[in-house]
Amino acid sequence: MKQRITNAFAKAKAENRGAFIAYLTMGFPTPDASEQAVDDVIAGGADIVELGVPFSDPFADGGVIRSAAYEALRQGTTLDWTIALAKRLRARHPDTGIVLFSYYNLIFSKGLEAFADAAADAGIDAVLAVDLPLEERDELLEFLKPRGVGYIPLIAPNTPIERVVESEAGLENSFLYVITVKGTTGARTELPPDLTARLDAIRAVAHIPVAAGFGISTKAQGEEVCRHADGFIVGSALVKCLADGKKPCLS
């Protein structure tokens, strides 16, 4: 199994920095432009890209990503199209970590085995389903694991530390996605004061890398967070660039 996610974090660490993980909503602002946008963020230094699949009911997302999702759906973006896109990206970017970021119903609706086959075939490294917590994830992992596709668990501000341990158990080529704030995705001017202590506590027990996301919108915030984490995730701020007709880049 290719360890692209593990390798991406190792490479960043060797360069004495945190890994930069870029989220983009696929199909936005148009299907073609979203493909170009992924190339752009990789050229701009993203170590891992998260391909967000638009869903009709994005209840975990803030306004920027929701608007992008509705527009992408209007233009006909589907999970199957996104997987096909991942396969093209894989051919162009053999070493970049590719995460498929989706609401669970899209995956479930396709059929778990068919989905796992397609994800593996496309060279997707790992899957993140927003609404598939520890209690329910085994039904998907059963199909991902034998195909060498990883899974990214979310860790919330109110996730107890024992649950962090359970959440990363058995996972490889993965990272813990630490949600910085209670709430939906989207930029915040300030990150919560207890974040660094929480990141330290999580890192103390984690065997896989720890990355922080939700609310991080600038390179400075990312660097700040990475004094206590192995990587940082930026989503809404990049999608906002696209909404404003600009290239997706980190300010």
Add this chain to the structure above:
Amino acid sequence: MNAHYGIYGGQYVAETLMAPLRELEAAYEAAKQDPSFSQEFNEILRDYVGRESPITFAKRLSEHLGGARILLKREDLNHTGAHKVNNTIGQALLARRMGKKRLIAETGAGMHGVATATVAALFGMPCEVYMGAIDVERQAPNVERMKMLGAKVNAVSEGSATLKDAMNEALRDWVANCDDTFYVIGTVAGPAPYPEMVRDFQSVIGVEARRQCLEKYGRLPDEAIACVGGGSNAMGLFAGFIDDPEVKLVGVEAGGKGIASGEHAASINGGRLGVLHGAKTMLLQTDDGNILDTYSVSAGLDYPGVGPEHCHLHDTGRAEYTVVDDDEAIAAFDALCRFEGIIPALESSHALAEAIRRAPGMDKDKILLVNLSGRGDKDMENIMRYKKAHASASNV
């Protein structure tokens, strides 16, 4: 706690909601063990809601149909005009017990919103209700009622701007404010423990009806019939008879303009297995797994999912799920108005229509028990609009 019903149910939520769900489960388990909780619940149901609600023999309607006797469980006579208040009282009591300061709710037709705003006023808690912008428009009187009761009504204009989008927005609020906020879900849907908890609070319907039927008729009904959107009034009725295998349980889904038209809200009869709003359940969705807009003349049944326990009862065969379309529901509405002097909610009219279908083919000693889950005052405008459209259509 049992989070699943067969293959259905579960807790498919964002990680941030797992801790609040655990907290809720623990509080609900503790409340169930505490006699003072059920005592207070029952007292409020009696002194404030006006329970118990009677069962009424629909004599003229039954004689007209010439078959089985139709009995109505009169949830329409509850304070606030529907069964919804049974559940909001239970959840508000739990919220207070958990030290939560604020109530939020989603609403479609507005009945659950009104019932939540009502208990928020009763308990002196701030309340925000999320409602699809389209529903805000078509259920304007309920919006005014909520405001009058002191609740803030937030119109949700994105997505399809209906109940599912209101629920999405309520979930976003809850994720951000779960420390001090209690999310009062209005039906037997959502993540565990909501389906079980809402069923338990609504089970007073079936428990009362069973006893009343035995007292008055010396026997159980042959069939218990209720409409199913999310399915809380039906689950509440069924709960009273679930251990009586001789009582047939019948859920009635909203057929809208007919299943074939695609414009309906019949998740069990016309949907496909999926995951939404915390539960694995039958959903109206596209081949790609996006959620479809639903349609019914009755806003309260207009939801693309259904409570997971209903799906399980359907699979096991313990309950049967049928479809009644707009026209049949309106005809049943008219019949109850004219034969019995009762104006039913359009939701409940679906259940009534199923009874009207069945009664003529049954012996006169048989009993059909229909849950009259709400009253129809809220529907006047809708019905007039519907009749006007149909009259002009038939004139063409």
